[in-house]
Amino acid sequence: MAAMSGLEIDVRLKRYPAVGRAAPHIALKDLRFTARRGEFVCLLGPSGCGKTTLLNIIAGLDRDFDGQVSLPTAPGKEEPVIGYVFQNPRLLPWRTVIENIKLVLTPEQAASGIVEDLLAATELQEFPHAYPERLSVGMSRRVALVRAFAVQPDLLLMDEPFVSLDEPTADRLRLLLLEIWRAHPTTVLFVTHDTREAAVLADRIILLSSAPGSIVMDLPIDIPRCERNDPAIIESIRQRLNGGDEFRV
Amino acid sequence: MATRHLLNAPTPWSAVWWHAASAAALLLIWHVASALTDARLLPPPAVVFSVLVAGIRDGELLWHVGITLARVAASFTLAMLVGVPIGIAMGRSRSLDRFFDSWLVLFLNIPALVTIVLCYVWFGLIEAAAIAAVAVNKIPNVIVTLREGARTLNKDHLEMAQVFRLGRAKTLRHVILPELLPFIVAASRSGLALIWKIVLVVELLGRSNGVGFQIHLFFQFFDVASILAYTIAFVGVIQFIELAILQPLERRANRWRR
Structure with a gap:
């Protein structure tokens, strides 16, 4: 595989075996796509369509599937580095903010100043020694964002990272995400069920069907992000996503 | 260290009075x-305490x-390490x-x-056999407690550690052990209480010193005052360990909790 290859996903079948009386469940079927290096891809689909399952397969947490996944690797690196922003921040409650972040870094990264830069960018510079349980939900999510960018990932996976926040906070975090991403470019796979969120963020939106998840539409968004604060533009993207009855928020 | 600690934790005076009254009542009933x-x-009690003081003096x-x-x-160390x-x-x-x-x-029930x-x-009849015998008695309890803790480890944290490639040593130190700490403390507590009782039996059966050996000796002389004096001294020491070591350690480990 060429050194500059991007992300290549080919999941033929992912099925959960029957548990007790529950029937076996086919989560994903014939799901194929590639992403360019540095592309911001939103995976949009209804709840329960297997989005998180797909991210876990890509992250290597779930190896029990039929198909293959090839990750983008930076030239000169042996293995791709993955950053993952989970749906819940998944910070260790017994470690402070700064300890949580530095824990996942190499000594060089920890000493490089990237953490301090990212903490400043997310306005967390005053709380490095706070324990996560004392942070607000929005702050915890920013810490998770910092942690994922600080590892300088070849691939950044994000699983509805702004769900259950109030809309103004979520909006601010989305802009913050784009700002950080511009400063630290990487391939992003962003999972959401919110059409508006996808329309604001993505270079490209991949629309998934309900379970078993497969691709319904692959829509490149070529409107520059600076024009997307216009509600009419966002609405036009949503129209193009098939009227989006199913996904209207 | 211990006294400072006790002073730091403010105890309401009514609680102190209750403790004092309860101890006085016990001594009175004994008397x-x-x-x-x-x-x-x-x-x-007066005789037992004079024996206790004499024993400490000489x-x-x-x-x-x-x-x-x-x-x-x-x-204790051996049992926990295994x-x-x-x-x-x-x-x-x-x-x-x-x-x-x-x-x-099987081992739990021997x-x-x-x-x-x-x-x-x-x-x-050697020291190593005595230590091993006590540890073997305690190890199954430690295993049961820690197994319970390890079964309920938070999968979210383990997945995070795997995705961010923490490796085994870091995962153990920063993810698994902190989460198991309450179980380790519980095993230590019950361990201390069980072990010191078994150590006395080990000493009685095959050692020529220690509290257990002494109690055996006093038994043969029918010296109940000395038996009670040794018991009080040892209970005091164990209580001191609980207050001065275990409780502060636990508090320190839990300072992240809200």
């Missing part, structure tokens, strides 16, 4: 019971308590758990006395 029965079989009591404490510390890893492994691996579960049940006698028979 009356002694007066009503034979003072040789149940010496009054150093004999302190020496034997010290020896016993050293045995408690050695067996039991914690096995407990974690059995909690994490279903096949290990299935295979060794019946062994565990009476302490049997282990002690067998250790002395097999290895001789």
